[in-house]
Amino acid sequence: MSLPRYRSAQWDEPVVLEMGRPGRRGHLPPQVEDDVAPLAELVPAGLRRAAPPRLPELSEFEVQRHYLHLSQMTLGMMGINLFGTCTMKYNARVSEHVAARPELAELHPGQPLETLQGVLRIVHDFERIVCELSGMARFVFQPGGGADAAYTHACVTRAWLAARGELGRRTEVITTIQTHPCNAATAAAAGFDVVTLPLGPNGYPEIEALRAALSDRTAALMVGNPDDMGIYNPELKQWVELVHAAGGLAFYDSATFNGVMSRVRARELGFDACMYMLHKTFGAPKGGGGPAVGAYGCSEELVPFLPRPLVTFDGERYGLEQVEEAPQSIGKVREFWGNVPVVVKAYAWVRALGAAGIRDAADLSVLANNYMETRMARLRGVARTNPGVAAPRLEMTRWSLEQVREETGVDVHDISNRMVDFGVDAPWLAHEPWLTPEPITPEPGELWSKEDVDTWIDVLAHVIEEAYTDPEKVRSAPHNHAIAQVDLSRIDDPSQWATTWRAHLRKRAATSAGAGA
Amino acid sequence: MTRTAHPYMANSAPALRQELLDAVGVADAEELFAQIPADHRLRGELRLPPALRSEAELQRHLRETLQRNVSCEQRLSFLGGGVWQHHVPAVCDEIAQRTEFVTSEWGTPASDLGRNQAWFEFASQLGELLELDFAGLPVYSWGCAAGHAIRMAARITGRREVLVPATLDRERLAVIRSYCAPPQVRDHVAIAEVAVDPATDRLDLADLEAQLARGSAAAVYVEHPTSLGALEPQVAEIARLARAAGAETIAGVDPLSLGILSPPGAWGADIAVGPTQPLGIHMNCGGGSGGFIATRDEERYARQYPTLQVSVAPTRGERPDERGFSMTLFEQSSYGRREEGNDWTGNSVYLWAVVNATYMALLGPQGFAELGETIVRRARDAARRIAALPGVEVPFPDHFKEFVVSFEGTGRTVAEVNAGLLERGIFGGQDLSASHPQLGQSALWCVTEVHSRDDVERAVAALAEVIA
Numbered sequence: 001m002s003l004p005r006y007r008s009a010q011w012d013e014p015v016v017l018e019m020g021r022p023g024r025r026g027h028l029p030p031q032v033e034d035d036v037a038p039l040a041e042l043v044p045a046g047l048r049r050a051a052p053p054r055l056p057e058l059s060e061f062e063v064q065r066h067y068l069h070l071s072q073m074t075l076g077m078m079g080i081n082l083f084g085t086c087t088m089k090y091n092a093r094v095s096e097h098v099a100a101r102p103e104l105a106e107l108h109p110g111q112p113l114e115t116l117q118g119v120l121r122i123v124h125d126f127e128r129i130v131c132e133l134s135g136m137a138r139f140v141f142q143p144g145g146g147a148d149a150a151y152t153h154a155c156v157t158r159a160w161l162a163a164r165g166e167l168g169r170r171t172e173v174i175t176t177i178q179t180h181p182c183n184a185a186t187a188a189a190a191g192f193d194v195v196t197l198p199l200g201p202n203g204y205p206e207i208e209a210l211r212a213a214l215s216d217r218t219a220a221l222m223v224g225n226p227d228d229m230g231i232y233n234p235e236l237k238q239w240v241e242l243v244h245a246a247g248g249l250a251f252y253d254s255a256t257f258n259g260v261m262s263r264v265r266a267r268e269l270g271f272d273a274c275m276y277m278l279h280k281t282f283g284a285p286k287g288g289g290g291p292a293v294g295a296y297g298c299s300e301e302l303v304p305f306l307p308r309p310l311v312t313f314d315g316e317r318y319g320l321e322q323v324e325e326a327p328q329s330i331g332k333v334r335e336f337w338g339n340v341p342v343v344v345k346a347y348a349w350v351r352a353l354g355a356a357g358i359r360d361a362a363d364l365s366v367l368a369n370n371y372m373e374t375r376m377a378r379l380r381g382v383a384r385t386n387p388g389v390a391a392p393r394l395e396m397t398r399w400s401l402e403q404v405r406e407e408t409g410v411d412v413h414d415i416s417n418r419m420v421d422f423g424v425d426a427p428w429l430a431h432e433p434w435l436t437p438e439p440i441t442p443e444p445g446e447l448w449s450k451e452d453v454d455t456w457i458d459v460l461a462h463v464i465e466e467a468y469t470d471p472e473k474v475r476s477a478p479h480n481h482a483i484a485q486v487d488l489s490r491i492d493d494p495s496q497w498a499t500t501w502r503a504h505l506r507k508r509a510a511t512s513a514g515a516g517a
Numbered sequence: 518m519t520r521t522a523h524p525y526m527a528n529s530a531p532a533l534r535q536e537l538l539d540a541v542g543v544a545d546a547e548e549l550f551a552q553i554p555a556d557h558r559l560r561g562e563l564r565l566p567p568a569l570r571s572e573a574e575l576q577r578h579l580r581e582t583l584q585r586n587v588s589c590e591q592r593l594s595f596l597g598g599g600v601w602q603h604h605v606p607a608v609c610d611e612i613a614q615r616t617e618f619v620t621s622e623w624g625t626p627a628s629d630l631g632r633n634q635a636w637f638e639f640a641s642q643l644g645e646l647l648e649l650d651f652a653g654l655p656v657y658s659w660g661c662a663a664g665h666a667i668r669m670a671a672r673i674t675g676r677r678e679v680l681v682p683a684t685l686d687r688e689r690l691a692v693i694r695s696y697c698a699p700p701q702v703r704d705h706v707a708i709a710e711v712a713v714d715p716a717t718d719r720l721d722l723a724d725l726e727a728q729l730a731r732g733s734a735a736a737v738y739v740e741h742p743t744s745l746g747a748l749e750p751q752v753a754e755i756a757r758l759a760r761a762a763g764a765e766t767i768a769g770v771d772p773l774s775l776g777i778l779s780p781p782g783a784w785g786a787d788i789a790v791g792p793t794q795p796l797g798i799h800m801n802c803g804g805g806s807g808g809f810i811a812t813r814d815e816e817r818y819a820r821q822y823p824t825l826q827v828s829v830a831p832t833r834g835e836r837p838d839e840r841g842f843s844m845t846l847f848e849q850s851s852y853g854r855r856e857e858g859n860d861w862t863g864n865s866v867y868l869w870a871v872v873n874a875t876y877m878a879l880l881g882p883q884g885f886a887e888l889g890e891t892i893v894r895r896a897r898d899a900a901r902r903i904a905a906l907p908g909v910e911v912p913f914p915d916h917f918k919e920f921v922v923s924f925e926g927t928g929r930t931v932a933e934v935n936a937g938l939l940e941r942g943i944f945g946g947q948d949l950s951a952s953h954p955q956l957g958q959s960a961l962w963c964v965t966e967v968h969s970r971d972d973v974e975r976a977v978a979a980l981a982e983v984i985a
Contacts, residue, residue, distance in 0.1 A: 008628070015829075016638045016878050017645070026879035027606055029888040029966050036898045039777065039890045042915075047750055049779050052882035053645040063878045064608045067871070070631030071612070076621025083622045090525040091620050094572050098579045100614065106588040108596040109803035110947050112939055115592070118585030119802055125566070132564055144657030144806075147851070147863030155695055158702060168701030185851030185861035189668075191702030194856040232552035263550060265559050279864060283525070287868030288621040288632050289654070289825075291804060323691065324951065331691040335599050335658045336803025344579070349525075352575055354568025357523055363546040364528050370541045370549050392549040420628035428623070432853055449527030450537060476833070478627045484834025486626035486841035494816055497828045497845040499637070499651050500644035503814045504829045 003462055004455065006079065006423030010482040011069040017501040019066065020056040026063045054502075073482045076288070079423030080452045084396045084441030085180075085228045086428065087258045087277075087365075088448075091285035095348040099341040109336045113319055119340060120318035124311045126347040133358075134254075134274050135267025136297035140306050141278075141338035146255055147182035148333060149275035149294025150222060152307060153251045154190030155330040156273065156298065157220045159305040160249060163328060170219040170248065176205050178227035181431055183253055192219055199435065203231035203386040210239055214246040224253040226260065228430070228441055229385050230369070230393025240270035249273065249302075257281045258445060259366050259395030262359040266297075273298040283349030284342045291339040293346070304328040309337055361446040365395040368444035368453060373397055375457045376442075380464055381407060385436050396443035400436045401464070410467035410474045412438045417485055418466065418477035422459045523570065589800070593972050594944040597919045597963025598744075599659065599688050599792070600800045603773065604967055609797035612875045618868060626830070626843040632871065633842035636827045639870040642877035643809055646775045646885070647789050648782030652811035653824030655793050655866050655873075660689035662790035662808030663738060663769060664696025665860055669788065669810075669821040670736035670765040671706050672859070678733045680764075682720055683710040686744035687952040689769075693738075706735065715955070718747040718913045718921075720755060729762035736788075740769035741778070745953075745961060746919030748778075756785035772796055772809075774917050776885030777893060788812050797876025798869050807866035807873075820849060823860035888966055892918045896964040899973040903962070906981055912956070918965050922946060925957040927984040935960070937983030943976055 039048075058066070081088045099105070107119060127139045143149040154173065161167040173187035176197045184194045195213045200206035204227065221243045226232040233239070240250040252266040252274035258281050266274035278284050279292040286292075298306060308329050309320035320337075323329050353361060370392050376382055381404035384397060405411045416426035430439035444453050467474050478485060490496040495511070498504035522530040528537060543549060569575040589602050596602070612618065621632050640652035656662050667679045679697065681690070690708075697706040709728055712721040720739060728734065737759040741749040749755075756766040768786035770778075773795045781789040793807035794800070812818035819826075828845035851858035880888060900920045904911040908926030924934055935945035946962035953959065964973070 008630075013631075013634070015634065015641065016874070017641055020881070024881075025883060026608075026881055027884045029604075029880075029884060029891050030969070031887070032891055032894045032898070033970060036894045039894065042893055042897050043748070043777060044750065047748060047779055049775065049777055049886075050783065052886060053642075053648075053775065053780075055642055055645055055881045055885065056878055057881045057883070058878060060606075060608060060879065063875060064611065066878070067608075067612045067635065067875050068615070070635050070871075071615040071617040073631030073634075074617040074621055074624075075628040076617055076624060076632065078617055078620075081622060086622055088622065091616075092525065094576050094579075096614060096619065098576065098583065100610070101580070101583060102588045102590045103580075103583040103586045104588075105799035105801055106590045106602070107586055107802040108589055108594060108600060108602065108800050108944070110596050110598065111587070111589075111594070111944055112935070115587035115939075115944075116802070118583045121585070122579075122582055129565055144661070144866070145864035147861050148657060151861065158699060162699060162701070167699060171703070181851050181855040181858075182861055182863050184856040185858055188856035189704065189860045191698045191704035193703075196855075226552070234552065234554045234557070237554075237557065260550075260553065262563055263553060263558055268559065269557060277864075285619045285868075286622050286864070287619060287866075288629075288636075288871070289867035290657075290864040291807075291866045291868060292864035331694055332660070332688065333695050334692060335660050335688045335806055339804040340802040341804050344583075348575060348579055351566060351569045351578065352525065353523065354570070355563040355565040357526075357568055357570070358563070358565070360523065360529055361526060364526055364534065364537075366549045367534070367537050367541065367546045368528060370543075371537045374540055391552045394550070394552065417625055417627070420625055425622065426625045426628065432855070446526040446528070450533055452527070478625070481627040482630050483627050483839055483841050484832040486843050487831045487833050488626075488843055491828055491830050491843055491845045492848070494819070496830070497819075497826075499640050499653070499814070499826045499828050499845065500649075501637075501641035501829075502644055503650040506650070 003459060004423045006480055008481040009072040011073060013066060013069045015501055016056050016066060020058040022057055024057040024059050026058050026060045075420060075425055079425060080456050081425035082427060082442040082444050082448065082456055083425060084428035084443040085255060087280040087443060087445055089283055089445050090447045091283060095345040099344050104341060104344060117318055120311055122344055122347050124313050124318055126343055127311060129350050130276060130295055130297060133261060134297050135265035136274060137300040138303045138306060139295050139297040140310060141293050141295055141343050142307050142334050143294040143296055144334050144339060145290055145292040146275060146277045146294040147186060149296040150183045150253060151186035151190065152296045152333050153273055154187045154192060155333060156302055156305045157249055158190060159328060159330045160302060161219060170217055172217045173220050173222055174213050174218060175222045179222065179224040180253060180255055183222040187222060203389050204233040207235050207238060210242060214242060218246045218248040220249040220251055222251045222253060224255055226256050226394045228396060229398040230396050231386060231389060232394060237269050259362055261362045267299060272302055278342050278346035282346035284345035291342055293339050293342040305330055307332050364446040369393060369395050369397055372442060372444055372453055379461050396441055398436060398439055398441045400438055401440055402437040404464055404467055405438050408467040408471050410471050412440055414475045415463050418463045418474045419459055421478045421480040424456055424459045592942050592944055593975060595946045595962045596944050598947040598961050599686060600794055600803050600805060601963055601965060602800060602967055603795050603965050605797055605799055606879050608879060609872050609875050613872045618871050626841040630841060633827055635871040635874050637829060637842045639874040642874060643811060646772055646780060647811050648780040649789055649811040649813055651814040651819055652809060653822050653826045655807040655809050655870050656824060657808060657865055658806040659790065659792040659808040660692030662810050663689060664693050665823050666767045666788045666790050666810055667706055667736055668696060668860055670767060672821050673765060673817060674735040676733055676735035677705060678707045678709055678735060680709050680711050680728055680734050680737045682713055682743060684713050684718055684745055684953060718743050718745045719749055719751055722751060726758060729758060729764060734762060734764040736765040736767050738767045742771065742774060742917040745913060745921050746916040747913040748915045753784040774889055777889035793869055793873050796873040798872055807869045819846060821859055823862055825850060825862055891966045895968055899964040902973060902977045903980060906984060908984060919961055919963045921956060921959050922962050923957060923959045929984055930958050931960045934983050938979055941979040943979055
């Protein structure tokens with residue numbers, strides 16, 4: 001095998017605030033005519049800024065070059081990126097191009113509806129698509145990410161309980177330890193107490209644990225399935241029935257939809273609500289963390305509580321139903337309708353694939369993961385989690401490198417830092433708390449070629465071999481990037497942390513003064 | 518199974534798919550779904566619109582559908598109220614399209630050095646504008662930033678009430694209401710409205726003092742300019758009164774005003790929030806929204822952030838001055854502590870933060886000063902000309918880019934006025950008649966650097982016709 005001889009660009013780019021020379025300009029705003037009243041007459045001196053902001057003074061090209069250099073020192077998805085739980089798929093250029101057109105980019109959400117008929121049609125048609133994929137009655141795209149969709153569910157649960165006179169009495173949200181932390185966090189932020197179910201011997205929580213947790217305090221279940229170890233809970237339908245019998249709502253966090261799309265519909269399992277991440281499963285880009293959309297769908301019963309606006313269609317004309325027309329609505333979780341360009345990109349992705357293509361994508365992502373398994377299982381010191389579960393995993397599998405750490409002292413952080421030396425992005429490990437020691441969770445999805453997947457495994461195999469033969473090389477990685485390993489030992493120390501340049505300058509000066517004294 | 522390979526899926530080539538099936542040792546991928554019980558499975562086919570597998574067909578379909586819109590480039594728009602039309606420099610558009618930034622995920626501080634540095638430069642330049650030295654990565658929107666800031670203040674003070682101006686933007690207020698939870702719920706923060714002077718839209722300080730005297734306020738939330746566009750010259754006094762009553766001062770500010778207006782760090786705000794969309798992001802039908810949270814770099818505040826924050830940090834390399842950028846205080850987030858973390862975090866608008874950094878670097882100190890001046894002068898001039906129309910009033914003449922226009926004296930409703938303007942190719946200001954009934958038939962107009970004198974004159978002429 002030959003490994004990629006990757007080298008990062010190395011531009012030694014200063015922090016932008018260190019750059020520039022007095023008087024240089026990167027942008028000239030339009031000037032108003034001389035006969036328009038001057039600033040001094042319009043804003044009293046006491047309200048005016050005393051000293052100009054200490055921003056850099058750069059020419060336009062210098063700014064362009066600086067941020068292009070920074071982009072070139074961003075590996076991200078430019079090599080091979082099998083970042084588990086995030087479903088790294090192709091973010092089609094055509095969607096980016098279309099979304100950047102002024103017919104979308106230069107729209108104001110408050111424009112007269114007759115001037116928004118095109119975008120309303122796309123949002124409407126995409127809503128029909130996700131309703132078909134999930135079996136839900138309606139969707140809303142206002143939540144700005146998957147976590148925001150979970151928060152939306154917590155808010156909808158509050159409104160649903162209030163309408164039944166049970167808010168304040170049903171105070172508990174049940175989740176599982178393998179469900180994404182945002183479910184527990186948003187439930188708590190919405191004012192619920194969180195009950196977290198541990199895993200049972202089959203890799204998912206035992207139904208008895210759920211039974212024991214349910215009570216007349218239960219407000220909702222918030223659960224992801226399959227989990228990010230690739231385990232599917234076959235008792236989920238009974239779970240939903242139990243939650244309903246106890247008087248709660250059931251929410252399906254479909255973050256891992258990629259492996260089950262076109263096979264499983266949340267509503268048919270009985271769920272009252274679900275969430276899809278359009279920036280993951282539906283082909284819109286990550287942006288390093290948004291703009292994103294957590295598309296939140298629900299049953300007919302919960303529609304009155306959804307945030308507004310919702311898109312309407314009377315057969316001829318598209319419109320918006322606003323909060324004022326929906327007295328039980330939770331109102332808003334974010335201003336306006338949502339990250340509309342992300343919805344357009346998701347719509348484009350579905351149209352590019354069609355029903356058969358979506359089924360292919362699910363099949364190929366699960367097939368690719370099972371192909372990975374055939375090779376991963378043979379790597380030195382690598383063990384599949386939940387070894388007692390014989391059935392094939394879905395779109396991802398969690399592995400443990402505990403043996404590697406025990407035998408070499410090299411841990412998964414070290415291994416991640418060394419993998420990036422080969423142009424392979426750092427893999428997903430696992431959410432806190434780690435249930436498996438030294439976890440690593442690749443997800444090949446449908447984008448990456450067999451050659452890419454093979455290279456990724458070759459790199460991991462090589463790094464593991466290095467851990468045995470030259471552990472220091474792995475522990476001190478990376479070696480092929482613009483900078484060496486970042487020293488995180490004092491990153492949470494108030495005397496060192498600096499989220500702004502001005503804080504950094506102050507603390508650096510204090511440190512040198514201290515050293516001088 | 519489709520016949521030909523799909524361009525988005527490398528292994529959809531039939532031979533490749535077969536190679537994988539053979540390696541796994543199954544005849545059909547269906548065998549790999551054995552975990553899913555039969556009674557969980559969809560029966561029948563999905564009914565989705567037909568595929569547009571060729572890029573030419575897909576692009577045409579999307580383009581033709583979107584071309585049914587009429588954009589603010591094609592019409593003259595005076596809409597604002599939470600998302601505003603500003604000029605987006607071409608370099609911002611280029612950086613927003615860089616695939617490295619567009620598609621990046623989590624990474625390591627070394628391998629994604631460039632992106633992390635851009636994030637640090639977002640917070641650093643924002644800190645210079647605000648004169649505050651601690652800032653998180655952006656949250657979803659201004660309203661979300663205000664909601665989180667109020668919750669931060671509640672945790673800091675142990676109090677459960679926030680005072681907000683009575684004329685606060687209804688869209689932001691609705692978001693804040695969600696974050697403040699209903700009264701029956703543990704996390705409830707009561708929202709109390711402070712009266713504003715109906716003649717100026719400035720906070721009524723007597724009412725503020727009376728409400729602060731209850732001793733229950735965690736925070737006073739004040740906007741400068743106000744939601745209705747007016748300058749709030751009492752900000753320093755408001756902050757002083759809040760502090761004396763043991764409450765935090767949360768400032769909502771437009772970053773584009775800070776080239777000319779005194780920044781919140783200078784007048785005593787404890788937490789500053791605001792929109793990031795004006796900093797080089799297109800309106801995107803509202804999808805350009807983002808919000809910032811910033812404070813002084815004190816543990817009292819830093820340890821309450823719900824966001825991710827990027828800190829400068831040394832490296833273990835040989836060069837002593839080498840540095841990188843990584844997350845600080847990660848463990849207090851929901852990633853670190855699930856339900857014990859501060860609120861929650863997740864995907865937000867981090868790509869926009871890179872573009873915001875580019876925008877702030879392009880403008881520099883002089884650009885912000887000149888842009889603020891252009892906006893306020895152009896907007897005041899527009900307001901003055903509009904107010905000269907018969908029956909039309911601009912009740913709060915000391916404003917930044919937005920201003921209220923009252924059509925009460927014309928006998929026309931805002932709906933009628935805006936319909937007439939639309940016939941003349943103009944999007945009139947946001948109708949306030951339902952959200953702010955005390956203002957009667959009024960609209961919130963927004964004028965920025967994109968508006969020329971000709972635009973203003975055209976709007977005034979059209980208004981004259983419509984109200985005649």
